[in-house]
Amino acid sequence: MHTGKQSVIDWNAPNALEQLAQRIKNPLENIMQVSQNSGTYDNYKLESILFSSSKEISDIVEEIIQKARTNALSLTHHNHPDIFGIYASNEYVRKLCAREILPHKVAKVDQDWLVNLEKEVYGNIRQDYLHLGELSYKMAVSERQLHRKILNLVYLTPNKYVRILRLHRAKQLIDTYLQQSVAQIAHAVGYTDVHYFSRLFAEQYSISPRKLLCSLR
Structure with missing residues (x-):
């Protein structure tokens, strides 16, 4: 099971989409695994894993939204600094x-x-x-x-x-x-x-x- 803090996506890298997919895939796999084997976890551990994985996905979504907003603002830029x-x-x-x-x-x-x-x-x-x-x-x-x-x-x-x-x-x-x-x-x-x-x-x-x-x- 994947644990630990995810690294920030390097949006300028050629594999940015691959990084994004992997970032989302890891917490989703955690959720799927505990859902399939819920009987092997006590309630506290089950809730903890589900919460942390859901929070991780939420943070990724927020990062995507912020990137989209940043790009939207950049479109308004002219050619002067x-x-x-x-x-x-x-x-x-x-x-x-x-x-x-x-x-x-x-x-x-x-x-x-x-x-x-x-x-x-x-x-x-x-x-x-x-x-x-x-x-x-x-x-x-x-x-x-x-x-x-x-x-x-x-x-x-x-x-x-x-x-x-x-x-x-x-x-x-x-x-x-x-x-x-x-x-x-x-x-x-x-x-x-x-x-x-x-x-x-x-x-x-x-x-x-x-x-x-x-x-x-």
Whole structure:
């Protein structure tokens, strides 16, 4: 019987569908096995296995839904990096940048690179820690080059840059009514600590996610 926490699906991998099928197959086999041999389990163990397997399937479904929502939001993106619009509309982000971002002075090839970088960040945004080594691998540059290029283009460290994008996506989820609670929003953008997420969100947008949610209802 399969047990243990499942790994996160790598949606960019060629075998993403195979990973998804295997993720669903394992808990389903658990449910089928205990159903066929229910007489060999005491009630507590039976309920425990059924609950954990059902919860596992529920989590997989939620991950699929979130991926679909992320893709839907991505379809609205234009050819300019999101960071430019965030910078222009957000005083807090402007203060974080070491220098003024001037989009018209950023070459088209560099803008395209930033757009692709944002796609990688958004595609893995549910991870509570987005490893820069993995991100640099996806962008076909060294970790040092990634750090230097982000700093040269948007005058931010990679960690600050990723955090800004996480919180930007969180605000999109609130504005488009795609999540119903602060905990769901925090989880959707990779924060397991809801209080920490709320503090960061309030710093960037001068309003707590809870208050923003309530104001839109």
